[in-house]
Amino acid sequence: MIDLSPEQFRELGYRAIDLIAEQLKTVREAPVRRPTGDLREQIMSQPLPQEGQNPSDVLEDAANRLLPYPMGNNSPRFFAWINSPAAPIAILAELLAAGVNPSVAGGDHAATYIEHAVLKWLKIIMTFPADGGALLCSGGSVANLIALGTMRHVKTEGRIRAQGFQSESAPMVVYTSTQGHSCIQKAVEILGIGNDYLRKIPVDADYRINVDQLRAQIAADRAQGLRPVCVAANAGTVNSGAIDPLNEIADLCVEQDLWFHVDGAYGGFGILAEQTVGLYDGIERADSIAIDPHKWLYVPVECGCVLVRDAQAMRDAFSLIPPYLRDDNALPWFSEFGIQQTRGFKALKLWMALQHIGEQGYRESISRDITLARFLQKRIQERDDFELIAAGPLSVTCFRYAPPGITDLDSLNRQLVAIVQQEGQIFLTTTELEGRLVLRACVVNFRTTEADLDTLLNVLAEAGQRVLTKP
Amino acid sequence: MIDLSPEQFRELGYRAIDLIAEQLKTVREAPVRRPTGDLREQIMSQPLPQEGQNPSDVLEDAANRLLPYPMGNNSPRFFAWINSPAAPIAILAELLAAGVNPSVAGGDHAATYIEHAVLKWLKIIMTFPADGGALLCSGGSVANLIALGTMRHVKTEGRIRAQGFQSESAPMVVYTSTQGHSCIQKAVEILGIGNDYLRKIPVDADYRINVDQLRAQIAADRAQGLRPVCVAANAGTVNSGAIDPLNEIADLCVEQDLWFHVDGAYGGFGILAEQTVGLYDGIERADSIAIDPHKWLYVPVECGCVLVRDAQAMRDAFSLIPPYLRDDNALPWFSEFGIQQTRGFKALKLWMALQHIGEQGYRESISRDITLARFLQKRIQERDDFELIAAGPLSVTCFRYAPPGITDLDSLNRQLVAIVQQEGQIFLTTTELEGRLVLRACVVNFRTTEADLDTLLNVLAEAGQRVLTKP
Numbered sequence: 001m002i003d004l005s006p007e008q009f010r011e012l013g014y015r016a017i018d019l020i021a022e023q024l025k026t027v028r029e030a031p032v033r034r035p036t037g038d039l040r041e042q043i044m045s046q047p048l049p050q051e052g053q054n055p056s057d058v059l060e061d062a063a064n065r066l067l068p069y070p071m072g073n074n075s076p077r078f079f080a081w082i083n084s085p086a087a088p089i090a091i092l093a094e095l096l097a098a099g100v101n102p103s104v105a106g107g108d109h110a111a112t113y114i115e116h117a118v119l120k121w122l123k124i125i126m127t128f129p130a131d132g133g134a135l136l137c138s139g140g141s142v143a144n145l146i147a148l149g150t151m152r153h154v155k156t157e158g159r160i161r162a163q164g165f166q167s168e169s170a171p172m173v174v175y176t177s178t179q180g181h182s183c184i185q186k187a188v189e190i191l192g193i194g195n196d197y198l199r200k201i202p203v204d205a206d207y208r209i210n211v212d213q214l215r216a217q218i219a220a221d222r223a224q225g226l227r228p229v230c231v232a233a234n235a236g237t238v239n240s241g242a243i244d245p246l247n248e249i250a251d252l253c254v255e256q257d258l259w260f261h262v263d264g265a266y267g268g269f270g271i272l273a274e275q276t277v278g279l280y281d282g283i284e285r286a287d288s289i290a291i292d293p294h295k296w297l298y299v300p301v302e303c304g305c306v307l308v309r310d311a312q313a314m315r316d317a318f319s320l321i322p323p324y325l326r327d328d329n330a331l332p333w334f335s336e337f338g339i340q341q342t343r344g345f346k347a348l349k350l351w352m353a354l355q356h357i358g359e360q361g362y363r364e365s366i367s368r369d370i371t372l373a374r375f376l377q378k379r380i381q382e383r384d385d386f387e388l389i390a391a392g393p394l395s396v397t398c399f400r401y402a403p404p405g406i407t408d409l410d411s412l413n414r415q416l417v418a419i420v421q422q423e424g425q426i427f428l429t430t431t432e433l434e435g436r437l438v439l440r441a442c443v444v445n446f447r448t449t450e451a452d453l454d455t456l457l458n459v460l461a462e463a464g465q466r467v468l469t470k471p
Numbered sequence: 472m473i474d475l476s477p478e479q480f481r482e483l484g485y486r487a488i489d490l491i492a493e494q495l496k497t498v499r500e501a502p503v504r505r506p507t508g509d510l511r512e513q514i515m516s517q518p519l520p521q522e523g524q525n526p527s528d529v530l531e532d533a534a535n536r537l538l539p540y541p542m543g544n545n546s547p548r549f550f551a552w553i554n555s556p557a558a559p560i561a562i563l564a565e566l567l568a569a570g571v572n573p574s575v576a577g578g579d580h581a582a583t584y585i586e587h588a589v590l591k592w593l594k595i596i597m598t599f600p601a602d603g604g605a606l607l608c609s610g611g612s613v614a615n616l617i618a619l620g621t622m623r624h625v626k627t628e629g630r631i632r633a634q635g636f637q638s639e640s641a642p643m644v645v646y647t648s649t650q651g652h653s654c655i656q657k658a659v660e661i662l663g664i665g666n667d668y669l670r671k672i673p674v675d676a677d678y679r680i681n682v683d684q685l686r687a688q689i690a691a692d693r694a695q696g697l698r699p700v701c702v703a704a705n706a707g708t709v710n711s712g713a714i715d716p717l718n719e720i721a722d723l724c725v726e727q728d729l730w731f732h733v734d735g736a737y738g739g740f741g742i743l744a745e746q747t748v749g750l751y752d753g754i755e756r757a758d759s760i761a762i763d764p765h766k767w768l769y770v771p772v773e774c775g776c777v778l779v780r781d782a783q784a785m786r787d788a789f790s791l792i793p794p795y796l797r798d799d800n801a802l803p804w805f806s807e808f809g810i811q812q813t814r815g816f817k818a819l820k821l822w823m824a825l826q827h828i829g830e831q832g833y834r835e836s837i838s839r840d841i842t843l844a845r846f847l848q849k850r851i852q853e854r855d856d857f858e859l860i861a862a863g864p865l866s867v868t869c870f871r872y873a874p875p876g877i878t879d880l881d882s883l884n885r886q887l888v889a890i891v892q893q894e895g896q897i898f899l900t901t902t903e904l905e906g907r908l909v910l911r912a913c914v915v916n917f918r919t920t921e922a923d924l925d926t927l928l929n930v931l932a933e934a935g936q937r938v939l940t941k942p
Contacts, residue, residue, distance in 0.1 A: 044588050342554070356526045
């Protein structure tokens with residue numbers, strides 16, 4: 001009743017594969033998203049099923065209600081947030097992972113070794129020391145949390161686990177830029193440090209942290225009796241792809257005895273691009289790095305990763321196995337290095353994608369994403385109805401629809417983006433930069449072409465004209 | 472190069488489905504696990520691939536190196552920890568989820584509504600208020616973390632997010648039993664409370680928390696100037712399936728103004744069983760509950776769930792959207808209620824499994840797992856070479872191989888379990904109960920039969936004899 005016969009499984013499995021193959025066939029022409037109509041009500045009002053149903057009916061029903069209403073990120077014309085399409089080989093890896101269904105907490109089975117292999121490869125890609133600690137996790141938020149949790153452990157000399165904050169006399173202070181991701185704030189809050197002690201340092205014209213102001217703030221905090229402990233630098237801000245001056249920050253952290261963390265959730269893998277030479281210099285000096293394979297390595301969500309230089313500190317910060325019980329001959333369990341006990345097999349999709357695509361293939365594709373962003377920026381500058389607001393070194397572009405003579409551009413762009421989101425020919429979102437609402441287009445998509453970017457601008461301009469001419 | 476053509480995807484996809492179908496066909500006879508030999512070295516020494524490889528070769532290679540060396544939990548003779556096999560329909564759901572690849576942070580697409588539907592159903596199953604907050608997450612550790620994080624927010628009247636622990640004059644104290652899961656300790660540590668302030672209260676003969684001692688400890692802590700804030704009760708301990716007296720604890724929490732949390736990661740869904748009538752009474756009064764669909768609802772890892780009575784408090788504890796920007800007409804984003812921003816589509820496997828199996832089907836299967844545990848316990852008691860150590864109300868059994876006249880049973884059982892783990896005909900693990908090493912067999916497996924349990928005892932006894940007779 002719960003089990004399926006091999007024949008039943010094969011029949012339903014082929015059908016599920018066909019459904020995804022069909023999607024692959026139409027993804028280029030299909031709308032990015034479709035209006036959901038009464039789908040919300042229809043799905044959410046369904047009562048808890050009492051009797052079991054035919055599995056084939058369940059599959060067809062799921063296909064009918066799910067597949068036409070995706071978030072849209074498999075489409076070449078999806079430019080919102082930072083959500084890539086899934087590499088098809090990685091979709092199949094998820095199928096195999098679910099079929100084997102291990103918990104990768106640790107132990108002697110293939111999944112454990114595959115995660116170790118993948119972590120080794122990720123350290124090589126990030127130029128990180130081979131003996132550093134590493135762990136796959138749900139995404140950037142948890143990667144940053146684990147990194148800062150290790151920092152907190154080290155900066156309290158291990159007191160925190162037993163005593164909490166009871167034995168800390170001075171509040172810890174963490175630094176990031178005004179462009180730092182909100183998940184740094186969330187980590188600081190979860191860890192009990194408090195966001196009053198998270199300093200958001202101003203940025204320069206390129207949205208990189210101002211190191212002089214950072215230095216001055218650290219001194220001011222020390223003078224006030226606070227305890228600066230960590231700089232969370234950005235290697236690719238979500239707003240504009242800015243990469244903070246990592247070597248300068250590394251120097252400052254050495255001088256000031258601060259933990260040097262790098263949030264590379266979006267931008268970390270930009271290190272592979274041909275256009276970014278030199279920009280990541282210093283990342284190899286980081287105490288910890290957060291990266292997100294489910295962003296720029298094109299594997300399905302969820303797949304984040306945290307790297308910590310001092311593997312022993314990482315283990316000591318989280319392991320529930322007392323040191324005298326740890327077996328030095330066996331590999332340590334992954335669950336000793338993070339916040340989960342049972343852990344899914346996220347490594348397989350990376351392992352298979354890295355073998356199918358190769359480091360070289362990733363270099364080419366990530367470079368191409370950046371080249372496409374340059375193309376978009378050039379087109380925006382060529383047109384007189386758009387203005388370019390920010391174009392960092394990576395693949396995100398902030399811009400506005402700004403036809404001559406229009407003053408309330410915030411309102412115009414807010415209205416036009418609502419229209420295009422609803423109509424679904426393209427999909428993008430907005431952000432705020434220096435108090436202005438701007439359109440934001442991110443390219444982390446091996447399917448996007450120059451023609452898709454021309455469509456993006458044309459659809460936006462057409463919607464903008466409708467806003468301007470509506471009665 | 473990264474993309475596959477629909478035809479290629481179909482061909483590889485069928486092959487992947489065939490591989491899993493083949494596994495389903497042989498899972499009953501195949502060994503639970505196989506010795507991994509040089510697999511560790513072979514996988515971990517592989518260099519980062521430079522050039523991309525043929526996707527078909529990648530798939531075959533993954534099949535060859537992964538499928539023969541599983542953790543083993545799909546097998547009917549896997550009794551270790553609490554890892555269930557994956558319901559085949561849920562394996563296909565993971566395939567579809569990866570194919571669509573949404574982030575279920577929130578927003579207007581099908582995946583969002585499917586998670587809402589599933590959370591509604593889970594609240595019904597757990598007899599939890601329909602307007603409570605709820606979220607899927609990676610598993611029990613994070614479910615407990617989010618629950619206790621909300622507790623911490625409420626108990627500091629919201630100060631914690633901005634001020635951290637700076638404004639708290641008295642240390643918070645959290646209570647669980649000596650049988651509470653280690654992830655409660657991990658949550659208390661991550662949240663900055665400190666494990667010095669986690670009290671592990673003794674249990675009665677049935678491994679249920681001693682409420683008199685709990686009450687006395689709370690009074691003693693108050694007398695010392697500490698601040699009791701929360702009881703984390705167990706609805707199914709991992710060691711023996713004990714369910715704490717929930718109504719008594721609920722009464723005490725009301726009287727003492729404590730947050731009433733229930734860790735039901737393993738045992739929560741035991742509420743569906745016919746044998747447990749009355750044991751969960753009081754769970755409907757909990758402030759928060761952690762449950763793990765990837766344990767007893769037979770969906771692939773990862774899938775945990777947290778329920779919080781006060782949805783507003785849960786949102787206020789984690790949301791980075793200021794209240795004045797929240798849109799009361801739209802559904803709130805899931806990312807406002809927990810620790811992740813990007814969130815995978817864990818809901819689909821539950822949605823499809825609950826429809827395929829039905830509440831009634833789950834009632835029958837969970838009841839059957841408990842009946843099988845009763846059968847094992849009866850067999851142990853009938854034999855004179857085993858002794859029963861603990862048999863709670865759920866599906867876990869603690870026992871020892873104890874042939875007459877042998878005194879060092881810890882050593883004997885440690886050695887014999889190492890043998891059977893290596894040989895792979897059955898698989899189970901040990902735990903410690905009152906200073907004794909015991910064998911622990913958990914049945915959360917729709918494939919297990921009475922014959923498998925007889926095999927379990929026979930294999931253990933045979934290995935035990937080998938230990939006893941070795942030169």
